[in-house]
Amino acid sequence: MHKGSPKQQINEPPSTSQGQFVYQLQLIHAHPWEPEERSFGIAVYIGKGLFLTASHNLHRVPGREPKQGGLYVIPGEGKDEQQVEAVGFMDPEITPLNGFIRRGDKPQVKMDIALLKIREGDPPDSSRAANPYIIADDDSAWIGAPKLRFWGINPSASIEDQGYSYPDIDRDKLQKALNELQVGAVSTSGGNGSFGPDSSDSKADFITYDISTSAGASGSAITTDSLDQPKLLGIHRGFRPGPNVNCAVNLNTPRFREFFTRCTAEMVEKDPEEFSDWEWMKMRAE
Numbered sequence: 001m002h003k004g005s006p007k008q009q010i011n012e013p014p015s016t017s018q019g020q021f022v023y024q025l026q027l028i029h030a031h032p033w034e035p036e037e038r039s040f041g042i043a044v045y046i047g048k049g050l051f052l053t054a055s056h057n058l059h060r061v062p063g064r065e066p067k068q069g070g071l072y073v074i075p076g077e078g079k080d081e082q083q084v085e086a087v088g089f090m091d092p093e094i095t096p097l098n099g100f101i102r103r104g105d106k107p108q109v110k111m112d113i114a115l116l117k118i119r120e121g122d123p124p125d126s127s128r129a130a131n132p133y134i135i136a137d138d139d140s141a142w143i144g145a146p147k148l149r150f151w152g153i154n155p156s157a158s159i160e161d162q163g164y165s166y167p168d169i170d171r172d173k174l175q176k177a178l179n180e181l182q183v184g185a186v187s188t189s190g191g192n193g194s195f196g197p198d199s200s201d202s203k204a205d206f207i208t209y210d211i212s213t214s215a216g217a218s219g220s221a222i223t224t225d226s227l228d229q230p231k232l233l234g235i236h237r238g239f240r241p242g243p244n245v246n247c248a249v250n251l252n253t254p255r256f257r258e259f260f261t262r263c264t265a266e267m268v269e270k271d272p273e274e275f276s277d278w279e280w281m282k283m284r285a286e
Contacts, residue, residue: 018227019076019151019186021045021130025057025116025219026081027100028070042152042219043073043084043116044130044232046280048267049123053219054237054249055089055107055114058100071099073116075124076153076186083119088263090114090249090256110205112237113249113256115263131279133224133231135202135252142202148193149230150211152220153186190225195250203254207234208247222248257285 025041041057051073058071074081086099091111094101101107135142191211196204207222218238223230234248250256261284268275268284275281 019188020128021232022076022151022153022186022221023051023073024076024153024155025051025053025084026072026074027058028072029060030070040155040216042217042236044219044221044235045073045124045128046132046232047123047126047129047278048275048280049118050087050264050280051084051116052232052235053114053116054112054235055091055094055101056112056237057219058086058096058114060097060100060102071116073118075128082121082124084116085119087115087117088259090259109237110249111255111259113235113259115260129279130221130223130230130232132251132283133233134282135233139202142195145192145194147190147225148207148209148211148233149188149190149223149225149227150209150213150220150236151186151188151223151230152213152217152236154214155216188227188230193222202250202252204250205253205255206247207250209245211246213238213246251283254285257283261285 021044023043023045025043027039027041029039039057039059041053043051043053043057045051071084071086072081073084086096089096089101089107089111090113091107094105094107096102189211191209193207193209195202195207209222213220213236218236220236221230221232222234222236223232232251234250236246236248239246260280264275264280264284268281
């Protein structure tokens with residue numbers, strides 16, 4: 001949950017077969033004489049050992065260095081963590097240092113996405129992967145305030161962690177809204193969304209929505225409004241001013257397609273047969 005008016009959410013807990021594309025992302029920061037520190041985010045599995053996340057999740061913590069090999073994804077059920085590494089960043093102005101964003105560098109908000117891959121070992125089963133929803137140019141379903149769905153993990157929902165975001169909101173009202181967030185587990189909430197400032201441009205940089213989240217949920221999935229077969233529309237990046245309290249980077253943009261094509265080019269060229277039936281091939285620029 002971030003700035004704006006907090007909105008109470010009634011989470012609809014997914015069954016064991018739903019939301020399996022949601023992973024917690026953990027980055028371990030080392031310090032010469034102090035205990036290791038972990039920062040958290042969310043990553044979305046898209047198959048072939050690849051994940052999408054908000055690139056700001058890969059920021060270095062001031063005064064600390066990311067531990068060598070210290071980037072992990074952990075499935076929502078909390079078992080079998082795997083090491084991952086960054087394949088690339090959507091923002092071409094980011095020059096990563098050892099796979100992470102250098103202190104002082106800020107990815108452009110409209111390009112706040114990174115692609116990750118499993119470093120070694122078997123990738124998660126393809127049945128866990130989220131497939132993309134490709135919006136056709138003549139698809140009028142996304143004009144106005146379409147129904148969207150958040151799939152992710154809200155790591156924290158305490159007044160102490162979130163109260164600073166709502167200095168003008170009564171604490172009892174805020175706590176009631178925070179209590180509705182299902183903390184620490186994969187959950188899903190539906191809400192109204194909008195593409196672009198005029199609510200009609202499905203190729204706009206952002207998708208905005210009135211779904212509340214907590215700090216640490218960046219990288220979660222914004223999908224079509226389906227509990228059975230949700231398809232990925234955007235990657236949650238955090239708050240925005242205005243009636244819709246949160247926003248995601250829209251995947252249905254030429255900018256994302258160019259980034260995705262660039263970052264997957266080598267692996268696709270190396271083994272085209274392996275990727276021939278992958279749904280995400282449709283998201284690559286022609």
